Amino acid sequence: MQLDFSKTALIEVDIQNDFCPAYTGKDGKERPAGSLSVIHGDAVIAPLNELAETLSKKGCKVLASQDWHPANHISFAASHKERKIGDIILLQVSEKAIASFYEKYPDLKNPVPAVIQQILWPVHCVQNTKGAAFHDSLKTEYIDFVFRKGFRKNIDSYSTFFENDRCTPTDLHGYLKKLSVDTLIIGGLATDYCVFYSVMDSLRLGYKTLVLSDAVAGVDLPIGSVNNAIKTMKDAGAVFVSSKDIK
Numbered sequence: 001m002q003l004d005f006s007k008t009a010l011i012e013v014d015i016q017n018d019f020c021p022a023y024t025g026k027d028g029k030e031r032p033a034g035s036l037s038v039i040h041g042d043a044v045i046a047p048l049n050e051l052a053e054t055l056s057k058k059g060c061k062v063l064a065s066q067d068w069h070p071a072n073h074i075s076f077a078a079s080h081k082e083r084k085i086g087d088i089i090l091l092q093v094s095e096k097a098i099a100s101f102y103e104k105y106p107d108l109k110n111p112v113p114a115v116i117q118q119i120l121w122p123v124h125c126v127q128n129t130k131g132a133a134f135h136d137s138l139k140t141e142y143i144d145f146v147f148r149k150g151f152r153k154n155i156d157s158y159s160t161f162f163e164n165d166r167c168t169p170t171d172l173h174g175y176l177k178k179l180s181v182d183t184l185i186i187g188g189l190a191t192d193y194c195v196f197y198s199v200m201d202s203l204r205l206g207y208k209t210l211v212l213s214d215a216v217a218g219v220d221l222p223i224g225s226v227n228n229a230i231k232t233m234k235d236a237g238a239v240f241v242s243s244k245d246i247k
């Protein structure tokens with residue numbers, strides 16, 4: 001697949017220890033499996049490294065996102081009394097945030113919900129911990145910019161573009177606009193959460209969006225969510241492509 005790499009960015013989503021299985025670190029120490037370890041999550045790293053090296057030499061920007069929570073984040077089951085992992089809580093979206101979104105993006109489809117469902121997760125990716133660090137195998141030397149998300153205590157952020165209220169933006173869209181980027185290649189973790197929401201936002205913001213079929217892996221909680229996510233992304237216009245087919 002031929003692309004204009006001066007207008008393309010690769011986004012490596014959440015390649016962090018807490019989303020990966022156990023491994024031996026570069027310092028020779030054992031890293032336990034992450035608290036939200038994705039089965040074969042580390043298998044996405046080799047194709048992403050290879051692609052990042054190839055594309056950065058062609059002028060393509062390489063970006064990485066990092067889930068980056070305060071210790072008492074609202075998405076952690078441990079932050080709520082009498083709640084367990086997998087429970088769903090309802091969160092009200094602020095009217096101010098919704099109004100500001102529609103003012104800024106009058107043409108965007110997909111209405112912003114007034115209430116969002118938040119799944120409660122194990123404690124993961126706490127700021128400045130080993131769990132939040134990039135996996136040792138990720139070649140960070142090719143990354144031009146790191147976007148952190150989920151750092152506000154009272155709201156989670158799966159997407160690299162908007163927080164989970166679907167209307168509070170991160171800085172990513174503005175950054176890409178300044179670079180005249182119109183095409184995004186997205187891979188990483190997890191297919192059914194942070195990759196999924198990033199892809200759906202990329203499409204609704206009008207980017208041509210490619211998903212790396214050999215460089216994504218999912219949580220599949222609840223069961224079936226990976227297949228649902230893939231179908232929804234394809235139906236919305238995402239193109240699934242192997243990293244080897246991008247030249």
Ligand SMILES: [Zn+2]
Nearest residue numbers: 067075125150
């Ligand atoms: Zn998180």
